[in-house]
Amino acid sequence: MYLHKKDQIKLTGILYVALSSLSCGFPLVSFTGSIQRSTSLQSTSIITTDIPSLKSLIRKAIAPTNRGITATPSQKSEIEDLLQNLETCCPLKEPARDPRMEGKWRVQYSTAPAPSNGQLGPFLGVARQIIDLENGSYINKLEVEPNEWLSAELKARWFEWDGKVLEADDIGDTSEDITNEQNPEENIFSLLQSSLSKIIPNPLNNNLSGKGTFTDYGATSWKVDFQSLSIRLFGISIVSKEFENTSRVWRMSYLDDEVRIVRAGRTGKGEDDFVFYMTRED
Secondary structure, X not given: OOOOOOOEEEEEHHHHHHHHHHHHOOOOOXXXXXXXXXXXXXXXXXXXXXXXXXXXXXXXXXXXXXXXXXXXXXXXXXXXXXHHHHHOOOOOXXXXXXXXXXXXXXXXXXXXXXXXXXXXXXEEOEEEEEEEOOOOEEEEEEEEXXXXXXXXXXXXXXXXXXXXXXXXXXXXXXXXXXXXXXXXXXXXXXXXXXXXXXXXXXXXXXXXXXXXXXXXXXXXXXXXXXXXXXXXXXXXXXXXXXXXXXXXXXXXXXXXXXXXXXXXXXXXXXXXXXXXXXXXEO
């Protein structure tokens, strides 16, 4: 219910990567399977291999959407086409291993539900990821400004993904997922706690449908194991939770010095992915 459904055109993986590699001037990445592309991309004029121009178009498209929270179906479709266009021009073969993953990233747009998109209950906040490559860990921070009077911090560890699809025992309990029909008067902290399973991304790489296979999954993908969540109100801890056997898959579909795109899903399959468009913060 969170993603806009669009008709998909399936292209064979080898043909698609060959075309995109030639157009972007980057070497081929060999894989098998199929790739899904939205039909609207074929009928628009946004196809370009100029990365600065693509980034400018993306900034303009996401600006009125509150980082995706208020995006209409047509806006989501336009932004998705632009993101896919940028992903085909990714300059890296192994983005998940690149040192530029390190540091602080701010979520500028996401199709994920709250609170991963920066919305804490009825409040609009800012979502960030802080990645520590040396220790194999990261922190997801969600803060309501000014002065971070309400915040949530999720700590996790990551490992190179081996390509194994995550089963129910790995992804944790998702039976209490938040929906748009939920009573808006519900206690904010109960809301946050019941949506823990969605607080972090699980990416998909280079528009794969989840059926394609890479020989080296770790080059593009991480398996993320959640460790703990804490929620603070005016600096005082009000919720603290430890996790066991709660994992996700992240796939890095674009990375450079400024921008990162992550396709995130609960199992590693393409059908449950969300997209995160992030920019680097100092």
